Amino acid sequence: MKRLALTTALVGLAMPLSAETIGVSIPAATHGWAGALNFHAERTVERLEEQYEDLDFVLTTTPDPGTQVSDLEDMVATRNIDALVVLPFESEPLTGPIQRIAESGTWVTVVDRGLSQEGIEDLYVAGDNESFGRIAGEYFVENLEEGAKVVVLRGIPTTIDNERVEAFQGALEGSGIEILAMEHGNWSRDDAFTVMQDYLSRYPEIDAVWASDDDMAVGAIAAIEQADRTDEMWVVGGAGMKEMVQRVSEGDTMVPVDVTYPPSMISTAIELTALAVMNEGLPVSGDFIIASELITQENAESFYFEDSPY
Amino acid sequence: MKRLALTTALVGLAMPLSAETIGVSIPAATHGWAGALNFHAERTVERLEEQYEDLDFVLTTTPDPGTQVSDLEDMVATRNIDALVVLPFESEPLTGPIQRIAESGTWVTVVDRGLSQEGIEDLYVAGDNESFGRIAGEYFVENLEEGAKVVVLRGIPTTIDNERVEAFQGALEGSGIEILAMEHGNWSRDDAFTVMQDYLSRYPEIDAVWASDDDMAVGAIAAIEQADRTDEMWVVGGAGMKEMVQRVSEGDTMVPVDVTYPPSMISTAIELTALAVMNEGLPVSGDFIIASELITQENAESFYFEDSPY
Secondary structure, three states: OHHHHHHHHHOOOOOOOOOEEEEEEEEOOOOHHHHHHHHHHHHHHHHHHHHOOOEEEEEEEEOOHHHHHHHHHHHHHHHOOOEEEEOOOOHHHHHHHHHHHHHOOOEEEEEOOOOOOOOOOOEEEEEOHHHHHHHHHHHHHHHOOOOOEEEEEEOOOOHHHHHHHHHHHHHHOOOOOEEEEEEEOOOOHHHHHHHHHHHHHHOOOOOEEEOOOHHHHHHHHHHHHHOOOOOOOEEEOOEOOHHHHHHHHOOOOOOOOEEEOOOOHHHHHHHHHHHHHHOOOOOOOEEEEEOOOEEOOOOHHHHOOOOOOO | OHHHHHHHHHOOOOOOOOOEEEEEEEEOOOOHHHHHHHHHHHHHHHHHHHHOOOEEEEEEEEOOHHHHHHHHHHHHHHHOOOEEEEOOOOHHHHHHHHHHHHHOOOEEEEEOOOOOOOOOOOEEEEEOHHHHHHHHHHHHHHHOOOOOEEEEEEOOOOHHHHHHHHHHHHHHOOOOOEEEEEEEOOOOHHHHHHHHHHHHHHOOOOOEEEOOOHHHHHHHHHHHHHOOOOOOOEEEOOEOOHHHHHHHHOOOOOOOOEEEOOOOHHHHHHHHHHHHHHOOOOOOOEEEEEOOOEEOOOOHHHHOOOOOOO
């Protein structure tokens, strides 16, 4: 009853005393996936500010780890945030600053890029590299004959890339599909173009390409088109880039499917953090590993965001 | 525009055509934890029906696996559910029926008790047995001297119990704390009472008891009181039973802390399923493993639910 009386007395103030503030700190939109990350973060913040009267957000985008550290310090010092959703620019330099925020009692949600030390954050939301590789591999097994020949473009040498590639290889085991080569295209269109040109000159038969990333798929497709071998093979990328989802949705035979590694996971992280802040006692602490999904012509629509830059 | 016109025309009907229905199927309140499960499920369904105009729920509680199978069939046949949240009574008999529902295109969220086959559900929400045991063990290490003597009550022999006990032992490693005995109290007050009586007669020195469950803690405390040795040792249970949380909150030296394995995880599962159904494109598919938390006198309030039966 006391609370109710207080609230009534405060009607008319711009911000009720009880308002909670969530800080969201993400890398700036320097490349495709990060661009989509920004799009989804902004969209979700707008939606939740409408949904919850007593919830405020402060969203910052950051060009480098140093700026992100000072963004976080600002959020705590000047906005007195109750919770933080952060996709660390890099793990190492952000671990200490985020740990201090968590230790001060602020709820911390870490997205995608883990910290260098375990157990700091309340909630960890991340993609699933195992399913990312496995789902692509399963599609290859279901859509290629025994004896088919494929080439693989790998990302930058990292555990992320290793987990994806191992899962892809695991899915192909016993299928009789032959992997001709697996070289690093470093998640870059240009590198992927060069590696694919090399593959095309070395191998007279290639039935399919696992580009393992949509940017690399774009580079690979350019090389295949230049070599005039588009009738021979199809390409599976990964991440859910807008142009790729559109090609899938149009039934493009060159790009039959895509596999998600959704930048919109930032939305899931923000939604869960809002639930944690607004519902005392709701258990939202833990690890949420978001599965990759196969984007097909049938379901492509729900993975296509008209206004997203990626 | 077409959609808008349709909606306008339907104003006044009890259920708009666009309403989504979520089915929730859980075991009946036959024991403490399940009672709280029911309490939290009902509470969350009420809250979400208020929050979302276009969301309906059908909640059933079930006394046995057979009834649960026919509940699920009913939900599909007569309510045409768009999503299902299910805590399987038993894994084996429910796996086939839930698989058929998932294959028909209905979103499936499985809670706590996994199915016998992987990859059926869209979302899996479960507790974290490793952190359940580890957090208790860490409390023992921080609050007992080297050379302290403890006894352990184990649950029903299951992987759940194994994971918890291994994590507890792992946390104690190198601490110099001696585990005198670990026998099965089978998550039962009566069994725990009997095992604890035996421990008390065998060991002249016991500094602490890891009962590993609040029901077993109740049984163990009764035995300790009967033996008039309450000044000698404290007891840590687990799950977050109301009476135990209250004792923690009151600063009871016999029950200094508790560890969560929250029945309110059903609320998290329902909230996430509502997000999935109401927000096309939001990635909510995957595994959400909810961490156990240490309940202390300071934070006990947020783990205490006055109206819950448990």
